[in-house]
Each structure stands twice: as structure tokens, then as C-alpha cells.
Amino acid sequence: MKKPPAEVVASLLATTTILIHLHPYNFPPWAIFITWAAAFAMGGPTPANLKRLWPALPIGSFAGFLVVLGFKKVGTIYTGTELIIAQMIVLFFLNAGMMSIARFVPVFSFTPGMFFGFASFFATMFGGFGPEPGNPYAALFAVIVMNALGPLYAYITARFSSHAHHRVQEADFPAHH
Numbered sequence: 665m666k667k668p669p670a671e672v673v674a675s676l677l678a679t680t681t682i683l684i685h686l687h688p689y690n691f692p693p694w695a696i697f698i699t700w701a702a703a704f705a706m707g708g709p710t711p712a713n714l715k716r717l718w719p720a721l722p723i724g725s726f727a728g729f730l731v732v733l734g735f736k737k738v739g740t741i742y743t744g745t746e747l748i749i750a751q752m753i754v755l756f757f758l759n760a761g762m763m764s765i766a767r768f769v770p771v772f773s774f775t776p777g778m779f780f781g782f783a784s785f786f787a788t789m790f791g792g793f794g795p796e797p798g799n800p801y802a803a804l805f806a807v808i809v810m811n812a813l814g815p816l817y818a819y820i821t822a823r824f825s826s827h828a829h830h831r832v833q834e835a836d837f838p839a840h841h
Contacts, residue, residue: 667825668824668826669826670821670826673825674817674821684696684810688795689795689806690794691793691794691810692787692791692793692794692806692807692810693810694787695784695787695806695810695811695814696810696813696814696817698780698783698784698814699780699810699815699818700814700815700821701814701818702717702814703717703814703815703818708822709821714815714819716773716774716777717774717777717815720766720775720776720778721784721811722808722811722812723762724762724778724780724782724784725808726804727758727761727762727781727782728781728782728783728784728785729800729804730758731754731755731758731759732785732789734751734758735751738750738751763775765778766778780811781808784807784810784811788810789803793806794806794807
């Protein structure tokens, strides 16, 4: 049986993001597209690439979540220039901590994946997405779920389409007997 072109498979998958965005969930559909593209930018949704991408994404989202909580906390203590300096300190230490995890914990070593999750969290939080817009906990949940779906969409695109540049080789996914 001939597989459909990647444009058809990817477009069918893209249409599902409309349902994901509907209320009451209000999940950020673009967070799927970011990590979907990330899987292909890594060279395709192979098991090796997915094992690098999936663990890194929530680390970045969680770091972004901590930045928001840190900013809220220092916002209750400082104002003006002192607030700006306090926010810079919070961001510096949490960003450095996130990146250090990539250096010292091999399963989290894909730093770009952390930044996909980090940026996706901020866009979700401040873009009014999630089941409860403006709630950092709801934003964290929503972005982790959506970022996790992107590589799955990349795999489905590669597995079920006919275009070689989107195809994952069968040898990449050995059959389990």
C-alpha cells in the first residue's frame, strides 16, 4: 500500500490541534509544532533523538515555571531598580541551574530541548493558554503535555508518509518479537 505524502499526513495531524485548543482545555497548539519541528531539526524522530528530546522538554518548562514563581516572590519584596536586579538574579541562577543539569545528568543533556520547553512555558503562561490562563501550575501542565505530543506527531508523520526526507527507516525502530 502506498503511503500518502508528508503534506497530507502532517496536515491531518495539524487539524487535531484545533480540537486541543478548544475550551475547557485551551492547550497551546503551537507547543506541539515547536517540538514536532525540533524532532526533525535533530535529524528525524528516531529513538535516539526522542530519548534526548523528551526528557529535556519538561526540565526547561519547569525552570520557566520556577522563574515565574521567583519573579512573583521578589515582586512582593522589591520595587523599581531593586526588583529588576532581583529578577535578573532569579533568571540567572535558574537558567544556569537548568543548563547545569544538562551538563551533569546525561538523560537531560539536550540543552536545546530544555530551551524549547522553557520558551514554550513562557508563551503558554503569558499568552493566556492552559485550562486556567495565568495560572503557572496550569500552564506547566498544559505545556508539558503539548511539548510531549510534538515528537509523537513527528514520528507519525515520518512513519506514515512517503517522502524520504520525512521518513524514519524501519531499521530505526526494530520490531519487537
